[in-house]
Amino acid sequence: MEKQEGRDPAAVRIDDPWYDELAAGWGEHEAGGPEDPAATPGALPRQPSAPTTADIYLEVQRSPAFQEVRGRYRRFVFPAAAAFLLWYLAYVVAATAAPGLMARPVAGAVNVAMVAGLAQFATTFLLTWAYARHARLRRDRAALELRWDTQEMTRGVRP
Numbered sequence: 001m002e003k004q005e006g007r008d009p010a011a012v013r014i015d016d017p018w019y020d021e022l023a024a025g026w027g028e029h030e031a032g033g034p035e036d037p038a039a040t041p042g043a044l045p046r047q048p049s050a051p052t053t054a055d056i057y058l059e060v061q062r063s064p065a066f067q068e069v070r071g072r073y074r075r076f077v078f079p080a081a082a083a084f085l086l087w088y089l090a091y092v093v094a095a096t097a098a099p100g101l102m103a104r105p106v107a108g109a110v111n112v113a114m115v116a117g118l119a120q121f122a123t124t125f126l127l128t129w130a131y132a133r134h135a136r137l138r139r140d141r142a143a144l145e146l147r148w149d150t151q152e153m154t155r156g157v158r159p
Contacts, residue, residue: 056153060146069142076134084127091116 051059060066095102095113102113 051157053154053157056150056157060150060153063146065142065146069139069146072134072138072142076131076138080127080131084123087123088120091120 094116102111102116104112106112106115
């Protein structure tokens, strides 16, 4: 910031390249205020403003490509989560409602409850692997293309 003796404080110049005038509140005017050229009689109508970042993201969100990626995500996650939740609840209900069944020996000291409990861990890892594979094969490429397109559209756009 430069400040020289005897100058008006309002004439202070800011030389900071990271300083954003609009973020500081300068350059923003109320509609219909004294700085609004559309408020003066005989003034030309305002040109439509360039899209903002929010407009671009809303446009991308409404695009068929984004909807397809979201649809692929939902078609995998909702059934998988429901199946895993049912499997977990079946284990809990069986442990409380059928203790005789869960106590039945399978091999030596290993009983049905221990096998089912270990199967919970196994299905957790299996579901994680299936999710990562599904994402890699069915969503990642399309999502990356959407990301690059969005970055290109937002380059140089005011926030």
